[in-house]
Amino acid sequence: MTDLSPEKTSIIGESPPFLAMMEHVSRAARLDKPVLVIGERGTGKELVASRLHYLSDRWDQPMVKLNCAALTESLLESELFGHEAGAFTGAARRHIGRFERAEGGTLLLDELATIPVRMQEKILRVIEYGEFERVGGSETLRTDARVVGSTNQDLPALARDGRFRSDLLDRLAFDVITVPPLRARGRDLLLLAEHFALNFTAEMRRPFFAGFSATAEAALMAHRWPGNVRELKNTVERSVYRTESPEEAVVDVQFDPFDSPYRIGAEDSPPEPEVPENVTLPRDFRDYISGIERRVISRALSDNGYHQGRSAEALGLSYHQFRGYLKKYAIAARPTSGDETPSG
Numbered sequence: 573m574t575d576l577s578p579e580k581t582s583i584i585g586e587s588p589p590f591l592a593m594m595e596h597v598s599r600a601a602r603l604d605k606p607v608l609v610i611g612e613r614g615t616g617k618e619l620v621a622s623r624l625h626y627l628s629d630r631w632d633q634p635m636v637k638l639n640c641a642a643l644t645e646s647l648l649e650s651e652l653f654g655h656e657a658g659a660f661t662g663a664a665r666r667h668i669g670r671f672e673r674a675e676g677g678t679l680l681l682d683e684l685a686t687i688p689v690r691m692q693e694k695i696l697r698v699i700e701y702g703e704f705e706r707v708g709g710s711e712t713l714r715t716d717a718r719v720v721g722s723t724n725q726d727l728p729a730l731a732r733d734g735r736f737r738s739d740l741l742d743r744l745a746f747d748v749i750t751v752p753p754l755r756a757r758g759r760d761l762l763l764l765a766e767h768f769a770l771n772f773t774a775e776m777r778r779p780f781f782a783g784f785s786a787t788a789e790a791a792l793m794a795h796r797w798p799g800n801v802r803e804l805k806n807t808v809e810r811s812v813y814r815t816e817s818p819e820e821a822v823v824d825v826q827f828d829p830f831d832s833p834y835r836i837g838a839e840d841s842p843p844e845p846e847v848p849e850n851v852t853l854p855r856d857f858r859d860y861i862s863g864i865e866r867r868v869i870s871r872a873l874s875d876n877g878y879h880q881g882r883s884a885e886a887l888g889l890s891y892h893q894f895r896g897y898l899k900k901y902a903i904a905a906r907p908t909s910g911d912e913t914p915s916g
Contacts, residue, residue, distance in 0.1 A: 611751030614802030659708025
């Protein structure tokens with residue numbers, strides 16, 4: 573069981589998108605229906621799921637989490653439904669699964685989009701009828717666990733592609749809470765940055781935090797934060813500890829921990845493109861830029877095995893922004909030849 577007690581799950585923010593999301597959470601928490609929590613990586617989906625649990629009537633019952641991406645299909649089945657002694661090689665005794673452990677409480681299925689289709693069918697049965705059997709068992713067990721799923725993937729798109737069961741999506745998506753990305757939360761960014769800085773200052777046993785300089789604040793606000801709140805926390809803590817004097821405000825924000833003149837592979841990186849002084853610039857500037865965008869999008873797809881999520885992340889774009897470029901330039905989302913396996 574994951575320790576998600578209220579003191580460990582505080583969520584900070586006061587921007588309109590954040591407050592609207594929190595109001596949505598408060599309304600959904602009162603129901604016993606399944607809920608999906610959707611958002612980019614690092615936005616705090618687990619904290620939102622925890623909030624759903626602790627604001628519900630199930631707050632005093634177990635809150636159980638399972639990262640579905642971390643397990644093979646066979647292990648996932650055993651972890652979800654449990655197994656009987658002798659069910660398979662190495663199963664010396666009965667194992668109680670997450671559905672049983674979450675009885676009366678909430679089961680969070682993190683990285684929901686990674687669940688194999690066969691397992692999706694078994695989960696659908698539990699959600700519809702509240703019944704399941706342990707692996708290797710014949711006894712039908714009942715459970716009253718509220719299921720909350722979280723993912724950073726486009727589940728409707730996966731369902732259209734046949735990679736996620738539409739009927740399971742229908743059951744899980746009674747309500748969908750979308751966590752806004754950090755770049756959409758305005759001044760919440762600085763509020764969170766100060767919170768992380770103060771906590772890390774105490775962890776380092778420094779007497780006080782001298783704050784961020786205006787230059788540092790501007791740099792924080794200008795960054796796109798593809799890793800969202802998780803990236804912000806790492807960046808702030810790194811910048812605080814690299815500011816040697818505790819009496820000095822943070823001036824240099826350390827966004828990239830790999831940044832070094834001796835970075836491995838740096839010598840192989842292509843030089844920054846330059847426009848020669850004697851070049852004849854294109855007459856149609858927009859067409860010139862469109863050509864560059866088309867080539868970069870196509871290259872990202874190719875380099876990432878035509879996985880649209882990873883391609884978008886590599887370019888610092890959201891999945892929907894990346895899909896917009898594919899549509900804009902009519903770029904094929906799958907390879908036209910070869911043995912590559914397309915993925916979205």
